[in-house]
Amino acid sequence: MNLNIITGIIFLILAPLIGGLIAGADRIVTARMQGRVGPPLLQPFYDVSKLFEKETMVVTTTQYVYVVAYIVFIAFTGALFFSGGDILLVVFALTLAHVFLIMGAYASRSPYSVIGAERELIMLMAFEPAIILCAAGMYLVSKSFFVRDIISYNGAIILLIPGLFFAFLYVFTMKLRKSPFDISTSHHAHQELIKGLTTDFSGSVLGITEIAHWYETVFLLGFIYLFFAFNPVIGIIALIVIYLLEIYIDNVSARVRWSFALKSAWIITAVLGIVNIGILFFRWW
Amino acid sequence: MELLIFLILFPALAGLLVLLLPKDFLHGAVVKCSALIVAIVSVVLFAAEWNKGIQIYSLASEPTGQLIFLIELLIAIFLLYIGIKNRQYLVIGLVIVQTALVIWLEMAHPVSEITKNLFVDELTLIMALIVGVIGGLIAIYATGYMREYHLQHKEARDRRPLFFCLILVFLSAMFGLIFSNNLVWIFFFWEVTTLCSFLLIGYSGTEDAKKNAFSALWMNLLGGLGFVIALIALTFIKGSSFELMTLITTGPAIALIPAVLIGFAGLTKSAQLPFSSWLLGAMVAPTPVSALLHSSTMVKAGVYIIVRFAPVFEHTYAGYAIALVGAVTFLIASMIAISQSNAKRVLAYSTVANLGLIIACAGIGTYEAMWAAIFLIIFHAIAKSLLFLCVGTAEHSLNSRDIEDMDGLVLKMPKVAGMILIGIAGMFLAPFGMLMSKYATMRAFLDTPGGFLLILILAFGSAVTVFFWSKWMGKIISVPPSSGETIEKRVSISEWAALYSLSALTIVVCFLIPVISSVIVERFLKTTYGMTTSLPFENVVIMILMLVLVLILPLTFLHYRKDKKHTGPYMCGRPVNDAYAFEGSLGIRRELVISNYYLDSWFGEAKLVPVGCAAGVVLILISFAAMLIGGVIL
Structure with a gap:
């Protein structure tokens, strides 16, 4: 076992804090872009702690089970990633976590949350090929699926798999639940779906979902960092630039239909994937 | 003898x-x-x-x-x-x-x-x-x-x-x-x-x-x-x-x-x-x-x-063409499965797809691909037989094999529903067997020069797989407002015997992966190829950890069962009756019907079957041509 358990535990403790701070900063930057002052930096923490103080109402008790499973496996995903574990298992665990979240939405039977669940599944289907191909690309470059080996690879991974990186960036928006891909649920209320996936979550159930989302944001930023791991300074700058870009896109674009989201994500992933994976295959063989 | x-x-x-x-x-x-x-x-x-x-x-x-x-x-x-x-x-x-x-x-x-x-x-x-x-x-x-x-x-x-x-x-x-x-x-x-x-x-x-x-x-x-x-x-x-x-x-x-x-x-x-x-x-x-x-x-x-x-197909163009037949079948059949609401047809397309994956591995023919192929065979056999038998039992009680009619099955037939969930999880979710085999498949494709297109097809096919299995699971676990008695009593003992055994096998064999690998599969590879592979030890530990988590998480239900306030699903504040049908202002009642997405215009049989058949025919002809030429890759 070469897992670095310490970094995994550090992730488990710090990720909600960092994720919450990112969410707070996100809201301030968004507000400034819209010409508002915005909430204090710690507002997301206030919001979530208030959720936990409320009385929880559930449609069915099983909702709890699914949402708890969701946060457990999101945390597991991130902890495995930050301990340097196998990147494919990380991707699989992430899918498992999301399936649990989707089951939570299905269990409630509100038409809004069920449609949200279906849309979330479509988003999952749009997202998955890109992250799997990124993992494949990293393996082709570093000859290992283990995050610890990929991160210590001597060279700029971003320069070898720029196409896959771009494909991932495209679907990254979906996972952040930002426009134009905030189709299944959103940080703002929908016109047609209320809160979609999370419509029937309230109180601590909703609070758990929020914290899981913070975990996920930090994990995904960590995943992007892998592309730039050759130089930590460039890596951090890249993360900040990319996140600001996401906020900007969120603010300037309107929500698209699921069909456009799926089609565009697949076409981009397929074209860039064929070109980039092809180049990697032919460089080595 | x-x-x-x-x-x-x-x-x-x-x-x-x-x-x-x-x-x-x-x-x-x-x-x-x-x-x-x-x-x-x-x-x-x-x-x-x-x-x-x-x-x-x-x-x-x-x-x-x-x-x-x-x-x-x-x-x-x-x-x-x-x-x-x-x-x-x-x-x-x-x-x-x-x-x-x-x-x-x-x-x-x-x-x-x-x-x-x-x-x-x-x-x-x-x-x-x-x-x-x-x-x-x-x-x-x-x-x-x-x-x-x-x-x-x-x-x-x-x-x-x-x-x-x-x-x-x-x-x-x-x-x-x-x-x-x-x-x-x-x-x-x-x-x-x-x-x-x-x-x-x-x-x-x-x-x-x-x-x-x-x-x-x-x-x-x-x-x-x-x-x-x-x-x-x-x-x-x-x-x-x-x-x-x-x-x-x-x-x-x-x-x-x-x-x-x-x-x-x-x-x-x-x-x-x-x-x-x-x-x-x-x-x-x-x-x-x-x-x-x-x-x-x-x-x-x-x-x-x-x-x-x-072993004969390894590094031959003919083998590669056969692998592509399997891979294309995997992708297309998985996509068609999305558009099917008949449970048996979903299972059938998923069978076709998984066999495609096995054949893709066999066509590549390296020792790593063989490891994956053998485990795919094992896990597919167990989980798929469980699913078919569950659907058969459910069909006799529901008089339907349509997935839409399995709405709230978890209350009507709790045991069968639980078994279907185990079977489905066994088919596509980590840390169950099929997905661990897919892990090996992916590594095998990446380690061989012929794997270039296969890895792309696998990435897309896996994503599609998640969609059609999850929405089925969602249908089963959604809890309808008015739930009657369970209707499981008519199921015969011989049916239960088979169902329980297969459910147990689906889970137990996952724990046995490292044993099966070292005792059987690796010996086979050693004699056939002189080389062998297995899951890294670290991943086995992670997999078992995840299995245990998945198995104990449902127990949290017992904890949350106590004194939680229940409410109806959100219906946008409209007047609804006990069965959650909308009461219209003129006395018209609108039943609430919730059904899954089938995306027929994208993944319908009419659209994809001809494409898949054409691709299959061309690839088979290519494999024959390659056989006659007898080309060997590098």
Whole structure:
């Protein structure tokens, strides 16, 4: 076992804090872009702690089970990633976590949350090929699926798999639940779906979902960092630039239909994937 | 060797006994006992042989060979009769050509000098366990199921003795196929499985059943024709052999032509595009037949033979073309599964898809790909048989096999719903077996120069898989407002026995992955390739950790069950009644109907099947061309 358990535990403790701070900063930057002052930096923490103080109402008790499973496996995903574990298992665990979240939405039977669940599944289907191909690309470059080996690879991974990186960036928006891909649920209320996936979550159930989302944001930023791991300074700058870009896109674009989201994500992933994976295959063989 | 002969002969004899017993006399008991014996003996065989490597047994070709030839002729006459009676000219033509070739082969090149007719190695043992244990459980299940079936399907004539006889003969044929080292014998058992599946698909005797049975027949006969041509090719190729294990070691220069032709037969039997339609049509048969065809017999015979020849396919263009047939089938069948709401058709397309993945691995043929292929075979057999049997049981209680009608199954049939969830999770979720096998598949594709397109197809296919399984799960677990009593009481004990065993296997075998890998699969790879692979130890630990988490998380339900305030689902503040139907302002009531997405305009059969068939035909032709040129990649 070469897992670095310490970094995994550090992730488990710090990720909600960092994720919450990112969410707070996100809201301030968004507000400034819209010409508002915005909430204090710690507002997301206030919001979530208030959720936990409320009385929880559930449609069915099983909702709890699914949402708890969701946060457990999101945390597991991130902890495995930050301990340097196998990147494919990380991707699989992430899918498992999301399936649990989707089951939570299905269990409630509100038409809004069920449609949200279906849309979330479509988003999952749009997202998955890109992250799997990124993992494949990293393996082709570093000859290992283990995050610890990929991160210590001597060279700029971003320069070898720029196409896959771009494909991932495209679907990254979906996972952040930002426009134009905030189709299944959103940080703002929908016109047609209320809160979609999370419509029937309230109180601590909703609070758990929020914290899981913070975990996920930090994990995904960590995943992007892998592309730039050759130089930590460039890596951090890249993360900040990319996140600001996401906020900007969120603010300037309107929500698209699921069909456009799926089609565009697949076409981009397929074209860039064929070109980039092809180049990697032919460089080595 | 006695155990092998016992396993080949015993089920068939028990089947004949069932056929000869007087009406409704001890049928169920005989079938259950013999199925149990078969399952136990296959476990005993495993226990006796697992550490012995390849065991080749001598058995004189005559008179067995002559008997086989005689039965082959009888089968041909029977098929001709059926074909003429039903005016199936394609079938007639194929039977005539095939029989003529078989007779010519027998007369011109008698292969009586072969003595090493039976063998056992690790792969055979795994297959024997799948056939014996899973096939046996399905037979036990069928005894309870068929009683209910005939109560509900008055249009089908009650020919249960024939039904059970065919199922048992099917198991015999499968054992024969995997234990034979003589290719002529393998071909014989191959044809017996074709015949059994034809008769079982047509069991109910309805027009639909007949039509689908014949389409299964001609496609499998076409594959059989490929097999015969392979046998004839063997008589012309210098240095080749009719002994399977010898032929494989001769390498692509000698064995490629027979390998591709037999591989073609395997593609038809395992329902790869463009031959997938027969397996879909086979859904008209009673559910145990579907379960049998899809998990432990028939289609597994197809992939078994391709996996056997995998070392020959390694680094050849022909093998790569076959791998692409499998990969394209994997992607297209998974996509079509999205558009299906009939549970059995979803399962069928998923079978076609997973077999495609196995064939993609076998076509690549490296030792890593073989590791993945063998585990895919194991886990697919277990989870798929469980799912089919669950759907069959649910169908009898719900009178529907539509996924939409399984709404809230978790309350109506909690145990069956739980088993379906286990089966589905076993099919596509980490940390269950299929996904761990996919992990290995991915690594295998990335480690071989031919894997370039395959890895892309796998990435997209996996994403699609998540969609259609998850929405099914969602349907089952959603809890309807007005829930009545459970309706599980009618399920018979023999059905429960099979369902519980298979559910337990789905989970337990996941824990056993490292053991199966080191004890069986790695030995097999070592003898075949001289190299071996396994999951990294660290990943095994992570996988088991995840398994434990998945198994204990549902227990949190007990904690949350206490004093939580319940409320209705959010209905946008509209007036609704107790059943959550909207009360309109003019007294009009609108029922709330929640249904899944099927995305038919994207993934409908009408759209994708022609594309898939065209791709399949082109790739198969390419594999033939590559076989004739005999190209070897690098």
